[in-house]
Amino acid sequence: MLDAFGKQNWWPADSSFEVIIGAILTQQTSWKNVEKAISSLKKEGGLNPEFLNYIELGRLEQLIKPSGFYKIKAQRLKNFLDYFLKEYNGKTEKMTEDNTIKIRKELLNINGIGKETADSTLLYALNKEIFVIDAYTKRIFFRLGIVDTNDYEKLRELFENSLKEKDHLNTINKFKEMHALIVELGKNYCKKDPICNNCPLFSSCKRKGVKNEYS
DNA sequence: ACCCAGGTGGCCC
């Protein structure tokens, strides 16, 4: 994948806070649409916790409209902000200092933040050693014939154990690049409707052209 | 006129 697509340098954002906002907005949504929402937020008042906490829910809904599911996502942003301001005073640096398992548990306790959003936050915003599992990961590795489970935690452990390096920072960078490359491969070749032609993993794929599998 | 996107929660069994 690295040969085919090159280094991805994820996550595209100007700040850790922007990563978290993007992670919520990109739920079941193409990144192109999220970019529109993020740029209107920046234009309106800047992408910072104080501003997002200050603006009215209805105004927030309008600003993020292009990202889809805008009403529910506006509320999800507010839900995260309540927690973020209360527990960490709106500082990602404070959050990074805290215990990974504790943060993960707290994030999952927020309505609207599930496992993928929580883990994207931990890995890409807070630089924690957590691997992100998404629909592409499940689909690609199921079709390759490498995994036969749909269980998020089992998959996460499998990938974390397989990708772990001696050095902590190398491991984190490996996790970041691997997930980004999986998404790139997925977007280009491993969609629900399989493309397969010219897929860099075609020769090692055991379930070419399969449509019904894990989501 | 479809199908799909870097999910999540609610409800049901």
Added chain:
DNA sequence: GGGCCACATGGG
């Protein structure tokens, strides 16, 4: 634990 559904805009 799993299956089904709503949530919504924009691009192919």
